[in-house]
Amino acid sequence: MAILTDIPFELDFAALSRELHVEPETEDAGELAELIEKVRAIGNPKAIYKECYVEGREDDAVTIDGITFSSRALRTNLAGVERVFPYVATCGEELDGIALPDGDFIQQFWLDTIKATLLQFITRYLNATLDRKYALGKTSAMSPGSGDVTVWPIEQQTHLFALLGDVKDGIGVELNESFLMVPNKSLSGIRFPTEIAFQSCQLCHRQPCSSRAAPFDKALWDSIGDGIEPEA
């Protein structure tokens, strides 16, 4: 298990202002600048990852380093794959300690947007680290809870965290009672080599979704989906 921390990141005030529709030279602009300064002072996006090996396969399950994941889609994606890289990346729990004015939902939204920016930095850094260290070729990733709920049930976040070890102690991320990660701007998954690019959105019926990265793929759904019931 390896931890990435203290990575460089930049916050571009002008770009964030545009994204958040904050007009220059306004009171909002001043407050946003203050918030960005606070994040610059304490922000510490981090990631944890591990090199793991597939040890067993069944029709609907795959065992990695002694932990069995129940997901036909994951099992199918890992057919013929030996080595995988589970990971959790996060904007960093420090940012949840920033005190915002009570009931100021605008600043909460700004902070969430800045946290998402830090998550992008650490995710890119994590992927570049894995590419460099392990000379990875083409890869894709799957995350528990992405796609239709049956594709890889979110409850299996606990399995993923167990695979990585003490994620809370390592990078400050934990699961709440709904198996969602805290801090909220965190990303978990398993990265694996593949010649055919895969996105969980291909196995997701949800419409509309502003974050959709690939269209629903009925042929892929049919090829993997035996036993997967579409969401109601």
Ligand code: SF4
């Ligand atoms: S379409 Fe939207 S909800 Fe479905 S997996 Fe993609 S991002 Fe998630």
